[in-house]
Structures are given as structure tokens and as C-alpha cells.
Amino acid sequence: MATMVDYKAEKATWCPGCGDFGVLNALQKACVNLGLEPEQVVVVSGIGCSGKISQHFGGYGLHALHGRSLPAAQAVKLANRHLTVIAAGGDGDGFGIGMGHFIHAMRRNIDITYVVMDNHIYGLTTGQASPTSDVGAKTKTSPAGTVEQPIAPLQLALAQNCSFVAQGFSGNIKQLVSLIERAIQHKGFSFVNVFSPCVTFNKVNTYEFYKEHLVNLDDDPTYDPRDRVAALRRVAEANNILVGVIYEDPDRPSFEESLRGYPAEPLVRQDIALQAADYAALLETFR
Amino acid sequence: MGSEVGWKVGGKQGEGIDSTGEIYAIALHRMGYYVFTYRHFMSLIKGGHTNYKIRAADHVLRHHGDDVHVLVAFDQTTIDVNWPELVDGGIVIYDSSSFQAKKPDDRDVHLLGVPLTEIAKEAGNPIMKNMVAIGVSAAINELPPEEFRPVVQDKFGRKGQQVVEANMTALSRGYAYFQERSRVRFPLPAKPDLQGKDHLYASGNQATGFGALAGGCRLLAAYPITPATEIMYWVLQHFPKYGGVVLQAEDEIAAINMAIGANFSGVRAMTSTSGPGFSLMMEALGLAGMSETPVVIVDVQRSGPSTGLPTKTEQSDLNEAVYGTHGEIPRIVLTPRTVEECFLLTAEAFNLADHYQCPVIVLSDLYLGMSYQSIDGFPVQAVRYDRGKLLSEEELAQLAKSGYQRYDASVADGISPRALPGQKHGRYVALGNEHNGTGLEVEDQETRVNQMRKRQRKLAGFQHFTGVSVEGPDNAPYALVGFGSTWGGLEEARAALAEAGLTVKHIHFSRVWPFPEAEFHAAMDGVRLALVTELNATGQLKQLIRQQAGYHDRLHSCLKFNGDPISLREIVDSAYQTFPMGVFN
Numbered sequence: 062m063a064t065m066v067d068y069k070a071e072k073a074t075w076c077p078g079c080g081d082f083g084v085l086n087a088l089q090k091a092c093v094n095l096g097l098e099p100e101q102v103v104v105v106s107g108i109g110c111s112g113k114i115s116q117h118f119g120g121y122g123l124h125a126l127h128g129r130s131l132p133a134a135q136a137v138k139l140a141n142r143h144l145t146v147i148a149a150g151g152d153g154d155g156f157g158i159g160m161g162h163f164i165h166a167m168r169r170n171i172d173i174t175y176v177v178m179d180n181h182i183y184g185l186t187t188g189q190a191s192p193t194s195d196v197g198a199k200t201k202t203s204p205a206g207t208v209e210q211p212i213a214p215l216q217l218a219l220a221q222n223c224s225f226v227a228q229g230f231s232g233n234i235k236q237l238v239s240l241i242e243r244a245i246q247h248k249g250f251s252f253v254n255v256f257s258p259c260v261t262f263n264k265v266n267t268y269e270f271y272k273e274h275l276v277n278l279d280d281d282p283t284y285d286p287r288d289r290v291a292a293l294r295r296v297a298e299a300n301n302i303l304v305g306v307i308y309e310d311p312d313r314p315s316f317e318e319s320l321r322g323y324p325a326e327p328l329v330r331q332d333i334a335l336q337a338a339d340y341a342a343l344l345e346t347f348r
Numbered sequence: 349m350g351s352e353v354g355w356k357v358g359g360k361q362g363e364g365i366d367s368t369g370e371i372y373a374i375a376l377h378r379m380g381y382y383v384f385t386y387r388h389f390m391s392l393i394k395g396g397h398t399n400y401k402i403r404a405a406d407h408v409l410r411h412h413g414d415d416v417h418v419l420v421a422f423d424q425t426t427i428d429v430n431w432p433e434l435v436d437g438g439i440v441i442y443d444s445s446s447f448q449a450k451k452p453d454d455r456d457v458h459l460l461g462v463p464l465t466e467i468a469k470e471a472g473n474p475i476m477k478n479m480v481a482i483g484v485s486a487a488i489n490e491l492p493p494e495e496f497r498p499v500v501q502d503k504f505g506r507k508g509q510q511v512v513e514a515n516m517t518a519l520s521r522g523y524a525y526f527q528e529r530s531r532v533r534f535p536l537p538a539k540p541d542l543q544g545k546d547h548l549y550a551s552g553n554q555a556t557g558f559g560a561l562a563g564g565c566r567l568l569a570a571y572p573i574t575p576a577t578e579i580m581y582w583v584l585q586h587f588p589k590y591g592g593v594v595l596q597a598e599d600e601i602a603a604i605n606m607a608i609g610a611n612f613s614g615v616r617a618m619t620s621t622s623g624p625g626f627s628l629m630m631e632a633l634g635l636a637g638m639s640e641t642p643v644v645i646v647d648v649q650r651s652g653p654s655t656g657l658p659t660k661t662e663q664s665d666l667n668e669a670v671y672g673t674h675g676e677i678p679r680i681v682l683t684p685r686t687v688e689e690c691f692l693l694t695a696e697a698f699n700l701a702d703h704y705q706c707p708v709i710v711l712s713d714l715y716l717g718m719s720y721q722s723i724d725g726f727p728v729q730a731v732r733y734d735r736g737k738l739l740s741e742e743e744l745a746q747l748a749k750s751g752y753q754r755y756d757a758s759v760a761d762g763i764s765p766r767a768l769p770g771q772k773h774g775r776y777v778a779l780g781n782e783h784n785g786t787g788l789e790v791e792d793q794e795t796r797v798n799q800m801r802k803r804q805r806k807l808a809g810f811q812h813f814t815g816v817s818v819e820g821p822d823n824a825p826y827a828l829v830g831f832g833s834t835w836g837g838l839e840e841a842r843a844a845l846a847e848a849g850l851t852v853k854h855i856h857f858s859r860v861w862p863f864p865e866a867e868f869h870a871a872m873d874g875v876r877l878a879l880v881t882e883l884n885a886t887g888q889l890k891q892l893i894r895q896q897a898g899y900h901d902r903l904h905s906c907l908k909f910n911g912d913p914i915s916l917r918e919i920v921d922s923a924y925q926t927f928p929m930g931v932f933n
């Protein structure tokens with residue numbers, strides 16, 4: 062059984078105190094708790110401070126293009142369904158340049174987990190406005206405050222009928238571990254948005270801010286994550302500042318289950334060579 | 349060369365012109381003739397002029413031919429637009445139940461009104477006017493109506509035997525109508541001997557899909573775009589039987605990143621597209637090059653730039669294929685010349701991608717991709733499998749003792765062995781950032797330079813299969829030069845020029861990158877003037893040859909970029925203008 066030691070990779074290069082440390086830690090812990098060997102896990106990340114997570118994780122990694130972790134991750138999974146595939150990146154990566162892929166990944170429902178490290182800012186490029194920046198946020202590209210409405214990732218995911226939606230906080234690792242575990246165990250596409258403070262460029266959405274304002278659904282035993290309409294209302298009421306499993310639909314068939322001819326054994330193990338009988342049948346279609 | 353027939357049907361888009369052409373082409377093919385078809389269509393669903401050309405003969409055809417002997421016109425526009433192709437003595441059949449045709453009188457062409465719709469109505473349904481037209485054509489080409497039965501059965505059998513019989517009746521009545529009224533005939537030659545031949549009917553796009561399957565591709569991610577979508581259709585039909593996956597991506601950026609992801613996992617994967625989609629893939633092309641992940645990209649070129657002429661052919665993505673993406677990466681660009689090569693080069697593209705761990709681009713085009721033709725079988729016995737340097741877990745365990753380096757820059761050929769996700773002792777991160785041997789992103793100068801050199805070294809001395817074909821006499825002073833789909837036209841033009849006494853050779857690229865320099869120099873031996881024929885406005889192949897091989901003063905251009913494929917006459921005329929008759933002969 063793998064332990065945290067087996068997941069140790071290179072020392073992370075994030076700023077001391079960066080929320081991404083917590084996400085990395087929680088992701089590794091969740092994998093350990095689920096008994097996953099590091100070589101069975103692939104982290105496919107985008108570009109940004111957050112995107113470095115694939116290099117720090119300690120499993121296989123594909124550090125893909127800015128905004129393109131999801132398309133790559135979905136195919137990594139389809140190619141080898143025995144792998145546990147995590148797509149990860151920032152809010153700019155996922156909700157700016159990569160937004161289209163996010164929506165379509167929810168539609169497709171391939172069995173991967175998408176972790177967004179949402180710091181409401183562009184970190185790696187040193188502090189520009191992000192799609193989740195609040196109205197009025199003063200950044201390098203919005204010196205007078207942003208005027209665009211922020212993306213509402215949870216509501217978006219709920220509206221698109223994403224089969225698993227959760228939100229966590231890198232200041233609450235214990236909960237985040239359990240959210241990621243449940244997300245990985247969910248059959249189908251799972252989305253975990255994580256408030257992961259950027260201590261260097263965002264002086265508003267800080268650890269203190271979240272500690273003060275976050276509503277924790279774990280504290281509400283009456284909350285039913287199977288009720289999508291109630292979930293939408295709850296997220297709106299909390300103005301997105303809430304954590305926990307927001308919604309899950311464990312019965313929805315995954316893409317893999319629905320795909321005609323998709324083999325139970327990983328594609329990567331199939332013999333690719335065509336035989337004489339295959340050719341005979343295929344050539345017949347050209348007569 | 350035996351005799352041949354050029355037949356064309358035209359009308360408004362949405363009138364069933366395509367299916368008329370298709371039925372006639374398949375019928376001729378099944379009767380044992382060789383056909384080559386070309387569809388002229390527009391980027392709209394209803395209205396607009398469309399036509400379907402069939403050239404039929406007793407030998408393999410590689411070009412749709414310049415001449416039309418029989419034109420079936422469902423409207424006046426068809427006559428006006430296609431008039432220049434009609435030969436002296438040719439015949440125009442028009443639907444006299446719907447219009448009164450006019451023709452210019454610059455040429456002696458027969459014009460015969462046949463009440464196609466009227467006859468169809470009498471046979472049961474006006475919609476069958478195209479079957480009446482086929483019957484008329486059968487009479488002109490001296491083909492017994494019963495020979496069409498198998499195709500009609502195939503096409504309409506699903507709808508019941510009654511529908512089949514009604515269509516056969518319409519066809520026979522058209523046949524009889526013409527027999528009684530006209531003596532104009534364009535008989536097809538005697539049927540060729542097909543003994544020992546695998547007489548098949550395929551388009552370049554189908555062949556590309558088939559090549560992908562045969563080459564071991566098991567994931568296609570693509571976004572619909574003319575003229576590449578048919579690859580997706582073919583693959584959709586056949587992949588599921590082999591466990592293969594077809595993903596309709598949300599866009600071409602997703603498509604190529606999916607193909608890269610699957611290849612990273614160890615499954616051969618590709619994406620197919622045309623110009624606009626290919627442009628969207630440029631950034632990811634660089635990721636494949638930098639992360640040394642195999643990927644195959646098929647670009648079925650169409651007229652650009654931008655949305656350009658979406659349903660017209662061109663060869664103007666050559667520069668993009670050879671140079672596209674920021675920064676510098678190793679890549680391979682194949683340019684299949686024929687339907688058979690669409691099959692074989694696509695299959696081979698997967699070996700090259702795995703072997704060299706880099707992107708391989710297959711440049712086809714609308715003309716090659718969408719033209720259906722009769723061929724003498726696919727070269728299936730030539731398909732081979734080379735997965736390149738893939739490590740086993742045992743090998744990885746051995747390497748782990750000294751530390752496995754996925755991007756080991758010290759390997760002599762630059763190709764460092766791959767591990768696949770899931771394998772023990774192989775963990776690494778594939779990435780688009782510059783990196784060191786173990787796959788960690790670094791910025792130190794020495795590592796950067798070594799890694800760049802490592803990647804560049806991979807294709808040094810690239811020797812895989814010939815990149816240049818040469819036809820015609822070795823000592824010819826003149827040469828026709830081209831790449832990809834123009835092979836058939838250039839080859840036929842060369843033969844025509846030879847018959848007229850002009851000694852010309854034909855040099856053709858089926859691979860443009862890595863540029864087959866030595867082969868090209870050998871081919872150019874003794875050549876004083878070369879006419880580089882390509883379907884673009886700026887002479888991209890000529891520029892590439894100049895840059896890679898020289899011959900500045902010997903290269904001339906024959907360019908075409910109006911959307912139509914090049915005609916034999918255009919090549920021949922251009923050759924006459926470029927090559928002084930008798931000077932070197």
C-alpha cells in the first residue's frame with residue numbers, strides 16, 4: 062500500500078503559504094486513502110501556478126497547455142480506463158481560456174476528476190483579473206476594479222447537470238481530502254472547485270476571508286446533495302461561499318458505459334494488428 | 349490508352365444530383381469499369397449549382413479528365429456552366445418537362461430534351477426523374493438496364509421490393525425513350541479483365557480512415573468540417589468493432605489535445621480536420637513536439653484563407669504544415685499522392701509518430717479526399733507495426749536503479765525511451781515547458797540547448813521510405829514537379845506530352861518534411877527546367893525546394909487557386925509555355 066512518502070516528488074515551487082500546497086496535500090492524501098499506487102494516477106494540469114501540481118504530485122503527469130487539461134485528461138482516461146485521472150488547474154485556466162472544455166466535459170461524463178484551484182486571480186502571470194474575480198476587484202488589469210460579472214462555477218456545473226459537484230477550501234484539508242476521495246470514487250465526471258488563496262496577488266480572498274464567511278454543508282444534516290434544484294438555491298443563497306458536496310448523481314451512466322463497442326479491458330492493452338479475416342471483411346465494404 | 353467516357357449530371361443543390369452521380373458511378377464500377385468521380389458543390393444546402401462528374405474507362409484513372417461527352421442537365425445553369433467541357437459531337441440531355449434549354453452555337457453539340465420528370469411521374473413518382481436520367485445515360489453508353497439492378501436493389505431494397513421495381517421501371521423507360529429517338533452513342537470500351545485484381549471503389553477520405561484503423565489507431569477525436577468529415581464517418585462505422593473510440597470534440601483545439609492525451613497513455617490516436625481546424629491546432633502541435641508525444645494529424649486541405657471556399661480544393665496549407673506553431677519542433681509531413689497512399693501513409697504515420705515521438709501530419713485535400721474512384725486493391729500487405737522505444741516494466745525496473753530519465757538527452761539518436769502511465773518505475777511528467785532529462789521544468793541554458801539539440805537530432809538522416817517518386821526518362825531535360833493529390837493529373841499530362849514528343853519526367857513528393865533532399869537532387873539530375881505545379885497562389889512547394897535544395901533559376905511555377913482541381917489541359921499548356929520545344933530534345 063502506498064503512503065504519502067511514495068507520492069513525494071520535487072519540492073513545490075509555490076510561494077510560502079500558497080493555497081495550492083493544501084490542494085496538493087489533500088490530493089495525495091485522498092489517493093493514499095483510496096489505496097491508489099502513484100503510477101496508477103495521472104494528473105493532467107494546465108498552465109498557471111496551479112498547473113505545476115502535476116510536477117509536484119508524484120504520479121504520472123501531463124503538464125498540458127493553458128486551458129487544455131480537460132480534453133487531454135479525458136482521452137488519457139479513455140485510452141486506459143484502469144488509470145485514475147485527475148485534471149487540475151487554475152480559475153483562469155479552467156473558466157477563462159478553457160471554459161468551453163469544462164462545459165463539454167460535464168456533458169460527456171467521462172470518469173475523471175477535475176480540481177480547480179480557484180484563487181480569483183491570475184497568479185503565474187503576476188496578478189491580473191480572473192474570470193472569478195469579484196466585481197470591483199482591483200488587479201493589474203483592472204486598476205479601477207473589474208466591471209464584469211464573475212463566473213459562478215458551481216451554478217454553471219449544476220445548470221449543466223454535472224454528475225458530481227463539490228467545493229472545498231485549502232484551509233480545511235480534512236474536508237478537502239474527503240471531497241476529493243468522493244469525487245474520485247464517483248463514477249463519471251466529478252468537479253471539485255477549491256478556494257485556494259493566492260497570498261501574493263490577492264489580498265481580498267484570503268484565508269481569513271474564507272474562514273469568516275464560508276458556510277459548511279457538512280454542518281447541515283438536512284442538506285440533500287441529490288436534489289439539484291435545492292442545490293442551485295443553496296449555492297445562490299450562500300453567494301457561492303460554501304463548501305461541501307453540493308450535488309451528486311451516482312446513477313448517471315458514464316460515457317464509458319454508454320459507448321458502443323468500448324471494451325472492458327483498457328484500450329492500451331488491445332492488440333492493434335489487423336488479421337487477414339479483418340482485412341477480408343473490411344475490403345468487402347469497398348466493392 | 350483505351351477509349352473512355354466523360355459523363356456529368358448537374359442541377360440545383362438539393363435536387364438529388366449527388367445521388368444520381370453516385371448510383372451511376374457505383375453501377376459502372378460494379379459492371380467492371382474503372383471510374384473516377386469529382387463532385388462540384390457549394391457550401392449551402394439548397395439552391396446553388398452542383399454537378400457530379402464521372403470519368404469511366406477500362407484502366408485505372410487518376411484524374412477526373414477534362415472532357416464531358418454526356419451532360420445531363422436539370423436546369424439551364426448546368427448547360428451554361430459546363431459548356432466549355434463538352435466535346436464536339438457530345439450530347440446534352442435536359443429535362444424538357446421543366447425547362448426549354450438553350451445552347452451556344454460555337455460547337456456542334458447535340459441537345460435533346462427528355463421529359464424526365466414526366467416519364468418518372470408515369471412510372472409512379474416524379475422523384476424518380478434521376479433514375480430516368482440514368483436510363484437515358486445507359487442507352488447512350490450502351491449499357492443494358494438490367495445491369496443496374498444490383499445497385500438499385502442495394503440503394504432501395506430497404507424501402508421494399510415495390511420501390512426497387514418502380515425505380516427499375518423508371519430507368520427502363522428512360523432507356524427506351526432515348527433508344528427510340530436518338531442515334532447518338534458513346535459506348536464504353538470493352539470491359540477490362542479484372543482477373544486477379546481487387547476491384548475496389550473508395551475515396552481518399554475512406555482510405556485515410558481505413559489506413560488509420562489498419563495502422564492501429566484506436567481513438568479519433570475530431571470536429572466536423574468539410575472536406576474531412578467523411579473520415580469521421582468511415583471510422584465511426586468501423587472503429588466500434590475493434591474497440592476504437594470516436595470523440596466528436598467541442599472544437600479542434602480539444603480534438604488535438606485529446607489525441608495527444610490518448611497517445612500519452614499509449615493508444616494510437618489521431619485527429620482529422622481541414623484548414624480552419626488545422627490553424628486552431630497550432631499550439632498543441634508544439635506541445636506534441638516539445639513533450640515528445642506521438643500524434644497524427646490529417647489535414648484534408650480546402651481553399652483558404654480563413655473560411656475561404658469551404659467546398660473547393662487547394663494545396664495551400666503546406667507552409668503551415670511544415671512551419672506551423674511557434675518555436676521549433678521536429679515533425680514529419682506526408683503528402684499522399686493517391687487513394688492507395690492515403691491508406692498506406694496514414695497507417696505508416698502512426699509508426700513514424702511512435703518511432704520518432706513527434707507529430708506526423710498527413711496532408712490530403714478535398715480533391716483526393718472526396719473523389720471516389722476504382723482502384724486495384726489496397727496495399728494491406730505493406731502495413732507494418734513499429735511501436736518505437738517503449739519500455740517494459742522489467743526494463744524500467746532495471747533503469748530505475750540509476751534513475752529513469754524519460755527525456756535523457758544523451759541518447760545518440762535523440763530518441764529516449766517512453767514509459768506509459770500505469771507502469772511501475774516509469775513515473776514522469778510529459779510537458780510543454782523546457783525540461784531536464786527527468787521531465788522537470790528548468791530554465792538553465794545548458795539543459796535547454798541540450799534538449800533542443802536532442803529533439804532536433806531525432807529526424808537527422810531520416811530515411812523512412814521514399815519521399816520522391818520519379819516517372820519518365822532519366823535523362824529528360826524537363827520535369828513536372830508536384831506534391832500530393834496532383835500526381836494523377838501530372839502523370840497523365842506527362843504521358844500526353846511524351847506522346848507529343850516532349851521528353852519530360854515527373855518528380856513528385858509524397859513526403860515534404862523532412863525534406864527528401866538527396867532523393868530530390870538525384871531526381872533533378874539532368875533537368876534544366878522544372879515546372880512546379882501546385883494549387884496555391886504563392887508557390888509554396890517551389891519556395892520550399894528553393895530553400896532546401898536550390899535550383900533557383902530552373903524552377904518555374906504553374907499555379908492554380910480558383911477552387912477547381914487542375915485540368916490536364918492546363919498542365920500541358922503550361923508545360924508548352926515553359927519548356928521550349930525541340931531545344932533540348
Ligand SMILES: Cc1ncc(C[n+]2csc(CCOP(=O)(O)OP(=O)(O)O)c2C)c(N)n1
Pocket residue numbers: 108109110111112127150151152153154155178180182183184185186191259
Ligand atoms: C495560450 C496562452 N495564453 C496565455 C498564457 C499566459 N498565462 C500563463 S498562466 C496564465 C493565467 C494563470 O492564471 P490561473 O489559470 O488562474 O492560474 P494561477 O496561476 O492563478 O494558479 C496565463 C494567462 C499562456 N501560457 N498560454
Ligand code: SF4
Pocket residue numbers: 074075076078079080081110111180184185258259260261262
Ligand atoms: S503567486 Fe499566488 S498562486 Fe502563485 S504560487 Fe504564489 S501564492 Fe500561489
